[in-house]
Structures are given as structure tokens and as C-alpha cells.
Amino acid sequence: MNLSSQVNRAFFRFLIVSGMILMISVILVILLSMAFYLDLPTFSSALVSAEILSAIRLTAITTTITTFISVVLALPTAYALSRYKLPFHALIDTIIDLPIVLPPLVAGIALLVFFQTAGGKWIEAHIMPFVFTTQGIVLAQLVPAASFCVRSLKAAFDSVDPRMEQVARTLGCSERQAFSQVLLPLARNGLVAGAIMTWARAAGEFGPILMFCGATRYKTEVLSIAVFLNMSIGRVEMALSVTIILVIMAAVSLLLFRKLGGRGYLW
Amino acid sequence: MIEVKNVHKELGEFSLRGVDLRVESGEYFVILGPTGAGKTVLLECIAGLHNVDRGEVWLEGRNVTKLAPELRHIGYVPQDYVLFPHLSLRRNIGFSLALQRVPLEQIEARTEQLSRLLNIFHLLDRKPRTLSGGEQQRGALARALAPKPALLLLDEPLSALDEGTRAELSVELSRISDELGTTVIHVCHNFDEALQLADRIAIMHQGRALQIGPPAEIFRKPDSAFIARFVGAENVFPVRKVDRGARQVLAGEGLLLSVDNLPDADELLVMIRPEEIEVTRHGRANAAGITAMVDEKGICPHFTLSMVEDRGRIMRLHLRGPLPLLATMTPQAYRAAALSTGDTVSACWHSSAVHVLKA
Numbered sequence: 001m002n003l004s005s006q007v008n009r010a011f012f013r014f015l016i017v018s019g020m021i022l023m024i025s026v027i028l029v030i031l032l033s034m035a036f037y038l039d040l041p042t043f044s045s046a047l048v049s050a051e052i053l054s055a056i057r058l059t060a061i062t063t064t065i066t067t068f069i070s071v072v073l074a075l076p077t078a079y080a081l082s083r084y085k086l087p088f089h090a091l092i093d094t095i096i097d098l099p100i101v102l103p104p105l106v107a108g109i110a111l112l113v114f115f116q117t118a119g120g121k122w123i124e125a126h127i128m129p130f131v132f133t134t135q136g137i138v139l140a141q142l143v144p145a146a147s148f149c150v151r152s153l154k155a156a157f158d159s160v161d162p163r164m165e166q167v168a169r170t171l172g173c174s175e176r177q178a179f180s181q182v183l184l185p186l187a188r189n190g191l192v193a194g195a196i197m198t199w200a201r202a203a204g205e206f207g208p209i210l211m212f213c214g215a216t217r218y219k220t221e222v223l224s225i226a227v228f229l230n231m232s233i234g235r236v237e238m239a240l241s242v243t244i245i246l247v248i249m250a251a252v253s254l255l256l257f258r259k260l261g262g263r264g265y266l267w
Numbered sequence: 268m269i270e271v272k273n274v275h276k277e278l279g280e281f282s283l284r285g286v287d288l289r290v291e292s293g294e295y296f297v298i299l300g301p302t303g304a305g306k307t308v309l310l311e312c313i314a315g316l317h318n319v320d321r322g323e324v325w326l327e328g329r330n331v332t333k334l335a336p337e338l339r340h341i342g343y344v345p346q347d348y349v350l351f352p353h354l355s356l357r358r359n360i361g362f363s364l365a366l367q368r369v370p371l372e373q374i375e376a377r378t379e380q381l382s383r384l385l386n387i388f389h390l391l392d393r394k395p396r397t398l399s400g401g402e403q404q405r406g407a408l409a410r411a412l413a414p415k416p417a418l419l420l421l422d423e424p425l426s427a428l429d430e431g432t433r434a435e436l437s438v439e440l441s442r443i444s445d446e447l448g449t450t451v452i453h454v455c456h457n458f459d460e461a462l463q464l465a466d467r468i469a470i471m472h473q474g475r476a477l478q479i480g481p482p483a484e485i486f487r488k489p490d491s492a493f494i495a496r497f498v499g500a501e502n503v504f505p506v507r508k509v510d511r512g513a514r515q516v517l518a519g520e521g522l523l524l525s526v527d528n529l530p531d532a533d534e535l536l537v538m539i540r541p542e543e544i545e546v547t548r549h550g551r552a553n554a555a556g557i558t559a560m561v562d563e564k565g566i567c568p569h570f571t572l573s574m575v576e577d578r579g580r581i582m583r584l585h586l587r588g589p590l591p592l593l594a595t596m597t598p599q600a601y602r603a604a605a606l607s608t609g610d611t612v613s614a615c616w617h618s619s620a621v622h623v624l625k626a
Contacts, residue, residue, distance in 0.1 A: 163349050166316050169336040170343040171363040172414065181366075185353045 031247060034240055046241035054218055055226040055242065058134070059203055062222060066141040067199045070149035074198075078153035079179070083162060099147040107143040108211025111136075132214045137222060140208035149198040156190025157183065193260040200253035204246060268292050269418060269450065274312055274322035281308045284474035285322070290452060290467075292327075292417075295444050297461040298454045300471035301497065306454040307346065309471070310420045313452070314343045327417065342411030342419040342449075346426070348403040350395035356382075356406050357391040363414040381409040385439065401432040405439075412447070419444070421453040425460055437463060458498045462486065470494050487540070488528075488622050495538045495624060501593045502539040505626065516623065519590045522568065525618040534626035543620035544594035546572070546584055547613050548606060572610045575601075586614055 046052055077096065086092055099107060114120045115131050123130070130136040164186065165178040173181060184191075206224040213220040215229055223242055230239040269290040276283040283305045290296045298306050311317050313324055315336035323332045331339055350359050358365075360381060361374040382388040385405040395403055404424060411419060424440065425433045441464055444451045455461060461468050462482045469479040470489075478490045489495040495503055506516040506524065515523050518537060526537070570588030582601040586592040592614055596604070606612065 161349070163345060163347075164351060166311075166336075167343065167345060167349045168351075168362075169316070170314050170339075170341060171410070172337045172366045174335075174337055177366065182351060186351075 034243060034247075038237060038240055038244070042237050043241050043244065046238050047245070049238075051217070051221070052226065052238070052242060052245075055221050055223050056245070058137070059222040062134075062137045062141060063199055063203045066138050066145050066202045067149075067195060069138070069142060070146040070198050070202070071153070071195055073146050074149035074153050077150045078157055081150070082154050082157035083165075096147055096150050099144045100151070104144065104205070104207025105211055108140060108208035111139060111143065111208065111212045131212065132216075132220075134213075134219055136213040137209055137220060140212040141202040141205045143208060144205060145198050145202040148201050149194065152194030152197050153191055156187045156194050159190055160186045189260045193257045196253050196256050196260070200250055203249060268325075268327060269313070269452070270323075270325040271309070271313065272323040272325065274309070274324065275320045276305075276308055276312055276317055277320055278308055278317065281305050282474045283308055283312065283319075286471070286474070286476050288469050288476050288479060290450060292450050293448050295441070295451045295453065295464055295466045297465035297468045298452060298471055298476075299456065299458060299461045299468050299497075301456055303473075304471040305474040306456075306471055307422055310343070310422050310452065310454055313418075314341050314420055315339050340414070340416050340418075342414070342416035344404075344407045344411050344419070344421050344424060346422040348395075348400075348407040350398075350403055350406055350410070352395055355392050355394055356387065356398070359395065359406060360391075360409045360413055362410060367414070377413055378409075381412055384443065385409050401428055401436065404428065404436065408443075412443070412449070415447075417450060419449045419451045421451060423455055424453065426455065426457070433460075440464060458486075470497065472497075489538065489624060491624060492536050492626060495536075495622075500538045501541055502544075502590075504537050504590055506535050506537045506623070508535065514618075522589050524621055526621045526623050527619050528623055530623060530625055532625040536624050536626050538622045538624060539592070539616060539620055541583070541593045541595040543616045544592060545615045546570075546586070546594050546596065546606065547604065547615070548610060569611050570614050572606055572608055572612050575606075575608055586612065588614070 080086065081089075081093065081096075112131065115124060128135060130139055160183055164182050165173075165175075168178040168182045169175070203222075204224060206228065209220065209222060209225060210228065215221070215225045217229060221229065223246055227239045227242045227246070230236075230242070271286050271288050274283050274286045281303060286305075286309055298309065300306050308317065312319050315331070315334060319332060323330055325331065326339065326341075350356070351362070354362070357378055360378045364374045364377060378391070379388065382391055385408060387402060387405045387409065390398060390402055390406070395406065398406065404427075408421075408424075421440075425436060428436060437460065440451075440453070443449070453461075453464060465482050467480060468482050468485050470477045470485065472493060478485055478494055485494065486498055489498055489500065492503060504518050506518045508529070509515045509517055509523065514526050514529060516526055516529070516535065516537060518524050524537060529535075568589045570586040570592065572584055573587040574585040576583040576585070577598075580598075582596045582598055584594045584596060584601075584606075586594060594614060
């Protein structure tokens with residue numbers, strides 16, 4: 001190889017590698033600058049304050065309920081999308097993806113408007129009030145979380161060759177048996193990984209909760225709302241402490257997701 | 268008895284355009300054809316994994332066209348075996364019996380019987396991904412045979428195996444189908460494989476079954492030029508009919524060939540299998556042979572041996588002359604004839620070796 005092509009190759013590689021280093025640095029600098037703004041005593045005292053503990057508990061409860069409902073809704077949907085030849089497949093796909101792609105505020109506004117309709121009012125009167133309530137948090141998280149759950153569960157099902165179920169059918173399995181005896185065991189890790197990511201996504205949700213439930217201390221104060229509230233009254237250390245908690249949660253769930261062999265990119 | 272009646276199925280680039288065939292009980296039936304012919308789609312339709320667009324599938328006198336696959340009692344071994352990776356070989360083989368809630372001892376007994384039959388008894392507690400291709404193949408076979416199906420569908424069972432394993436498994440397939448009396452439909456694209464195993468062969472091309480018959484018949488008397496080429500007939504030439512009405516055709520430049528059959532068509536081709544051509548020196552016809560090619564003077568034409576290919580098991584002789592011919596000889600016969608490139612030779616064959624087909 002002559003000198004000019006060697007130089008070209010080196011320059012190309014330099015561009016690629018520096019681009020990547022720049023990307024990584026941007027992310028790390030932003031995240032670490034938050035960490036270095038605080039010191040450990042401030043962080044730990046914020047962590048054990050009544051407000052933050054309540055926010056952690058509320059987040060844990062609502063997010064778990066949301067994830068549970070999401071999985072129940074998403075399992076049959078993901079199975080149908082993965083295994084059936086549906087009419088208007090592209091349309092159905094788009095509809096299910098909408099809540100993820102829409103700006104988060106839109107989900108909140110849509111929920112508000114729904115509960116102004118006759119049907120919504122009936123629900124508030126006869127089942128349970130949701131607007132500007134604690135239980136409304138679950139609904140606000142559910143809209144984007146359920147769609148996200150469908151995506152991740154579908155990815156888990158897609159990773160299993162449908163020929164496995166076909167062969168199982170020839171061996172005497174009904175469709176249901178092929179699902180429970182072949183697909184489910186093989187997709188299990190991917191399904192759990194998908195549920196974990198759904199949980200993480202729901203836990204970080206902010207826009208819909210703000211619009212639909214409001215930002216009331218303690219009452220609708222999940223972790224993301226806690227950041228907002230504290231920032232808006234100037235308590236930066238509190239806000240930052242909660243932010244760090246959220247970052248740690250995100251990192252841990254991502255790690256678990258990869259560990260369980262979660263495939264692809266769901267977002 | 269299995270009947271496929273005018274089955275049509277559109278599946279992207281692979282489609283069936285009206286397949287008709289009948290397989291007798293206990294028969295070893297091979298579907299042979301190039302890739303893209305639709306062989307796998309046909310198997311999958313018979314197994315019930317696809318709904319046919321048009322046509323019917325009948326099994327043992329029942330119309331099963333709309334019947335779900337789990338109710339058809341057919342054994343299916345796909346091309347890539349598809350053993351369940353989360354189960355041991357033992358649980359794979361016993362899978363269908365466990366579904367039927369057969370008592371455990373019976374499942375054990377049947378698993379042992381089949382695994383011994385297929386020489387995989389020592390592998391029963393292994394997971395599929397630790398097994399070789401041949402072992403997985405046998406495992407998939409055992410799994411399909413466990414519920415004693417009346418029909419066994421094999422999709423290219425030997426294609427991915429090395430020569431030695433292929434020969435072994437070929438013998439075992441034959442033995443198993445004989446011992447168990449199972450009807451087998453075996454799909455492949457290799458004619459030697461088909462020749463060895465089949466009671467009857469169906470040639471499939473572009474979604475249709477072109478010719479169905481015993482291997483020898485397809486081998487010696489293919490219906491069309493495509494089939495002839497597919498089964499390895501290499502001496503194929505256009506010929507013209509001779510007005511005199513005698514059983515003769517005109518090939519090349521004024522050469523007459525005696526033939527046994529003469530189809531009623533305007534465009535004809537003639538096929539002479541390379542193995543049927545006897546090559547001798549000095550232009551002498553051999554004692555028992557009949558020289559079937561003569562010119563106007565009734566003289567057997569000469570050829571020049573232009574090239575000899577040593578293919579190990581067979582010698583391929585390229586002859587240049589009034590027609591370009593390919594002949595094959597065993598290495599032993601070649602040595603005995605003491606031929607070498609550039610020699611002038613005679614090519615002789617019996618008139619029954621000449622098969623006329625429509626172009």
C-alpha cells in the first residue's frame with residue numbers, strides 16, 4: 001500500500017473514532033457534572049427526607065401497577081402482531097406506535113379531554129375519579145407504557161423462529177399449546193427484559209402526569225414530578241439528588257435488560 | 268393413500284400452480300426438482316401449515332384440506348431439523364407423546380426404541396445445540412416418528428450432510444420406512460438420492476408436477492428437455508423426422524438414428540445417456556452391440572476422443588465428430604480399452620438407449 005492510501009485510511013479511522021469519543025464524552029460530561037455538583041452528605045440527607053421517600057414509594061407502587069396492566073394488555077397484542085397475518089397490518093402497527101411517538105404532553109391532554117366527555121364523566125362518577133388524583137398517575141403512565149410494552153414483547157416473540165410452533169403443531173399441539181409449551185419458554189427471557197424496560201420507561205414518565213394529575217406535593221409526587229417541583233422553587237440540590245436516583249434506576253434496568261438477553265432497540 | 272388435487276398456493280416467490288399427485292400407502296415417494304420449484308411449500312400444504320388457495324388434500328380417504336395440522340397425524344421433518352432448543356433430545360422425541368398424556372413408561376420405552384433404531388441412544392440427555400447435523404437429523408426423525416404417523420414428510424433430509432453421513436442415513440431411511448411401513452414423501456434436488464430411495468418420483472418445476480413414475484422410467488425416458496437435463500442426460504440434440512415413416516430420425520448433418528419411440532410432435536429432441544454409449548477403437552462395432560448411427564452410405568461414423576475427465580468414480584469421455592457426444596466408462600473399462608486423447612474411436616449404442624422427446 002502506498003503512502004497516500006495509508007494516510008487516507010488513517011484519517012478515515014481518526015474521524016470515526018473521534019466522533020464516537022465525542023458522543024461518549026457529551027453523555028458522560030452531562031451526567032457526571034450533576035454528580036459532582038453534589039457532595040455525598042447532601043445527597044444522602046435528601047435521600048432519606050420524607051418527601052423523597054414518599055416519592056420513591058409512590059413511584060414504585062404506580063409504576064408496578066402500570067407495568068402489570070401493560071403486560072396484560074400487551075401480551076395478546078404482541079402475539080397477534082408477531083404471529084398473525086393481520087389485515088391493515090401497517091395501520092394497526094402505526095396506531096399502536098402513536099403513543100410512543102407523540103409528544104408526552106399530548107397523552108396527558110388527550111386523557112383530560114376524554115374525561116370531559118360523557119363516557120369519561122360517567123367513569124369518574126360511578127367507578128373512580130382520575131383527573132388530578134393519585135390513581136390518575138397509573139393512567140397517565142399507562143398510555144405510553146402500554147405501547148412501549150407491546151414493542152418490547154413483540155421483539156421477544158419475533159426472536160423465536162415461528163417454525164418452532166409450526167413443527168409443534170405437526171406434533172399435535174393446538175395453537176394454545178404451541179404458545180405455552182414452545183413460544184413462551186423460548187421467549188421468556190426476552191419477555192421479562194421487555195417488562196423491565198417498560199417499568200423503567202413508566203418510572204421516568206413526566207409530561208402526561210403533569211398535565212393529567214397536576215404536580216401536587218406528596219399527592220401526585222412521583223420522582224419525576226419531585227424533580228420538577230423542587231427545581232421550580234429553587235431547591236436545586238433536592239432536584240439533583242432525585243435526578244441522580246432516576247439515572248441510577250435507568251442504568252440498572254438497562255443492565256438487567258442486557259443481562260437477560262434483551263434484543264434490539266425498542267425506542 | 269395421499270391425494271393432492273389441483274393445489275394452488277401463492278406464497279411470494281414460491282408458488283404452487285396446480286399440483287396433482289397420488290401417493291400409495293407404504294410407498295417411498297420422492298419429489299424432485301430444482302430450488303424454487305415449490306417442493307417445500309407443497310410439503311407444508313400437505314402438513315397443514317398453509318391454507319391452500321385452491322384445490323384439495325386428501326388423506327386416507329378424508330378431505331383434510333381445512334383440517335388443522337395437529338389433527339392430521341403427519342410426521343414432519345423440516346430442512347433445518349428445528350429441534351426445540353430448550354428441551355433435551357429425550358424430551359424432544361417424547362414431545363408428541365407427552366402432549367397426549369401417554370404414561371411415562373410408555374414414552375420412555377418408545378423413546379428408547381426409536382433412539383436405538385437411529386443410533387442416538389447415547390445422546391438422549393444432550394441439548395440439541397451440542398449435536399452435529401447428522402445427529403440432529405436423526406433426532407428430528409425420531410421425534411416425528413414417535414406418535415407412529417401414517418405419513419412422514421421429509422424436507423431435504425440429506426442435503427446438509429457430508430457424503431459419509433448422507434450414505435449412512437440414506438440406508439437408514441430406507442430401512443426405517445420398510446420396517447415401519449410408513450408412507451414417506453421425501454423432497455430433494457439430487458437425482459442420485461432420488462434414484463436410490465424412491466419407489467416413484469415426481470419431478471416438480473415452477474409449481475407443477477411434470478412427470479411422475481418409477482425412477483428408471485424418468486431416468487431413461489424423461490418427458491421433456493428440462494427433465495432430461497435435470498436427471499443428468501447430457502447428449503440431447505434436436506432431430507428431424509424422416510419422411511419414409513421408418514423408425515428413424517435425422518440428426519446433425521445427414522446422420523440417421525434408429526429409435527424405438529416417436530412422439531407426435533413437430534419439434535423433437537433426442538437423448539442418449541452417456542452410460543449407454545460404448546466407445547471402442549478402430550471404428551469396429553463390438554460383437555453384441557448394434558451401431559445405431561449411420562450416414563447415407565450406411566457407415567458407422569468415426570469420432571475423435573477430444574478430452575477425458577477423470578472424476579474418480581467415473582471417466583467422462585468427450586467425443587468430437589458428426590455430433591458432440593459425452594460417454595462415460597468405469598476407470599477399469601477405460602484402462603482395458605487402452606484409449607487416449609486424440610484417438611479415433613467408434614461410438615455405439617443400442618437403439619433402446621435413444622429416447623425421443625418433445626422439445
